[in-house]
Amino acid sequence: MSAAGRVGATLAPGEAGRTVEPARASSAPGGGDPVVEFRGVSKSYEVDGRRVEALRDVSLQVERGDVFGIVGWSGAGKSTLLRTVNALERPTGGSVHVDGREISALRGRQLHLARRRIGMVFQQFNLLQSRTVYGNVAYPLRLAGLSREQTVDRVEELLDFVGLGHKALDHPSRLSGGQKQRVGIARALATKPDVLISDEATSALDPQTTGEVLDLLRRANDEYGVTILLVTHEMEVIRSIADRVAVMQDGEVVETGSVYDVFSSPQHPTTSRFVSSVLHHRASSATLSRLREVHTGRLVHLHVVDRDSNDPFLSRVAREHDVDVNVVYGGVSELQGRLFGDLTVELLGDDDAVEAALGDLRRTTTVEEAGARA
C-alpha cells in the first residue's frame, strides 16, 4: 500500500479512496489505490434443486484510473461478478468494496447513494422509452437533486461529449444502436461517477459501431479519469481499450495481468484460446501440416517479446552457424506501445549446426518445436 493510501486510511477509514488524488500512474499491480476490490467473492444459488456456483472465491483489485477488462465465455460468471459492484447481485460469500466501502453490505438509502457514484452501461442500452434523449441523461441528475438549470448545463455538456447534442429532443426509438449506447454512456457518466461498469456494452453492435463506442469509453477514461470495469466475451474489446485484464472460466479468475503480458505470454489454456481468437501469429494445425509438406527442415516457433535492442538475431545466428533460415509464417502486434510476435521458421543445414543455432536463438527468444520432420 502506498504512503498516501495508508495516511488516508488512518484519517478516514472507509473513505480512504476519496482522500487520495486520482492518478493513472498508480495502475501498477499492488499500486495501493483500488477503486473496486473483490475479496474472495462467491455466489451460488439453486436451480431446480441443483447447486450452481456462479462465482468461486474471486479476488481482484481494480486500480483508480484503469480500464479493466474481464473476459470469458458466456456462463463464466463475469456478468454476475460485474453486477456485484453496484449490488444488483449480492455475493453469498466474500465482499465487494467500492471506494473503500463495502457495497455488498449496504441497504436502503445508503445503497441508493452509493449507486449514484457508479455508472452502468448495459448490453441492451436499457434507455427509458418514455423519455427523450435529454430526459434519459437528466434522470440520474434529477435523482441526485440537481436544480433544473444545473441539469440543463450538465446534460448539454454530456450530449456534446458523446456527439448527440442535436438529438436531445428525440426519443430513443428514433436512434440507431450505436447512438442509443452513446446515450447510455452519457447517462452513466452524468453524476461524474468514480467507476463506470459496462456489461457487454458493444455486444449488440456491429463492428464499426463497436469501435466508435469503445473510442468513447476510452475518451471518458482519458478526459474524466473515470475508472472503467468492463465485461466482454470479445478479446478484441480488451485489446482495443483495456489496460489490465482478468480471464474468467467457470466462476473463477484463471489469469490476470496487464493486457500486454496476457496477450504476449498467455499462461492458461483458456487465455491462449482467447488470444488466438484475435491474434493470428501462429499457423493453425491444418496450415502447419501443409507447411510441413513443403518445408522439410527443422520447423520451430520463435516467440519474440519486447525487443529493445536492434540485434538482427536471425541473420546473425544464420551466419555464425552456417545455417539457412526460412520464415514460413508469423505475425507481430503492438499493444500498449510495445511489440511482440511469433515467427515460424525453417532451419536448414547440418544437424549439429541447426542444434547450435537453436541454442543461440534460445538466448534471444523463446523457441518452441513446431513438430518433427514430415
Added chain:
Amino acid sequence: MRDIDPAVLWPKIGTALLQTLQMVTVSFVLATLLGLVLGLVLYSTRRGALLENAAVSTVLNAVINVVRPIPFIILIVAISPLTRAVIGTSIGTGAAIFALTIVATFSIARIAETNLVAVDRGAVEAGAAMGASPLRVLGTIVVPEALGPLTLGLTYIFVALVDATAVAGLVGGGGLGNLAITYGYQRFDTVVMVTVIVLIIVLVQAAQLLGDRVARRVLHA
C-alpha cells in the same frame, strides 16, 4: 310498424345520449383512478416484486377473479343492496354508474397489472442501478413506460363501458342502449334502432380515434 313522431324521438335521443355520456365518463374516470391504484398494488405485491406481499396479492386476485366473470346484467342486479347502501338508491343513472364503476375498476386493475409487468426489466434495472428507490422506480420508470399500452387498454375499457350501458336500463339508468332496446328492438322501430346504433358507433369511433392518438403520442411511435 309504428314509427314514433320525430318531434318526440329527437328529445328522447338527446336525453339518452346525455345519460350514456354521463354514465360512461363518470364511471370511466372513477374506475381509471381506482383501477390504476389496484393495478399498482397487484403489480408491486407480486412474488419477487418490490413490495412483495402474498396476503394482499392473494386476496385481491381472488376478489377480482370472482367479480370479473359475472355477466354485467346479473351483477348490476346482484349488487343492488350494496348500491343502495352507497348511493342511497338502487335505481337510476347514479346506481348504474356505481355498478359500471365496479366492473370497470376490476378490468382496469388487470389491464394495468398486465402492462406494468410487461415493462422492460432492463429499464427497471437501470433505475435501480442509478440509485432510485423502489418507489421512485415505480413512479418515474414503471408507470411512464407502461403508459402507451395502458392508454390503449383504457380505450378498450371505454368502448366496453358504452356497450355495458345498454344494460343500465335494467335499473332505470336510461341511455342510448336502453332506447335502442325498448323502442327499436322491443317495438320494432327500425328508425330509432338504426339512429341509436349509428350514434353509438360514432361515439365508439371517436373514443377509439382519440385513444389511438393519445397512445401514439405517449409511445412516440
